[in-house]
Amino acid sequence: MKSYKQFLPVIIAAVITAGCSCGSKKEQPQAAVSTGKVKDWKAYNLGSEHANRLLEQADNEAAVQDALLDVRARITNIETNLGHQAATDYERGFVEEIRAKNDSLAKIIF
Secondary structure (H helix, E strand, C coil), rough: CCCHCCCCHHHHHHHHHHHHCCCCCCCCCCCCCCCCCCCCCCHHHHHHHHHHHHCCCCCCHHHHHHHHHHHHHHHHHHHHHHCCHHHHHHHHHHHHHHHHHHHHHHHHHH
């Protein structure tokens, strides 16, 4: 199994690239979002499920990069279609699952 430190440059580049906003979409005021309590458990559980899929492929750099890009795209899609709270809960489920199951990878990604 390869060290997670080998993935660091690629993972960081993927997350930064995926997080860039392209286009001139006008910013809409966001509704208040719960930062401490999950409100959309379906979104949270989906994020957790996707974290587990990423963890199964953690020894494959290309798969990890693809999975992170996919998660970033899903967060954007969920926010667009279901709202900011659902996107926040999806991301929270993803992050908490990675942190709970693979702390060393979590430290690199987050």
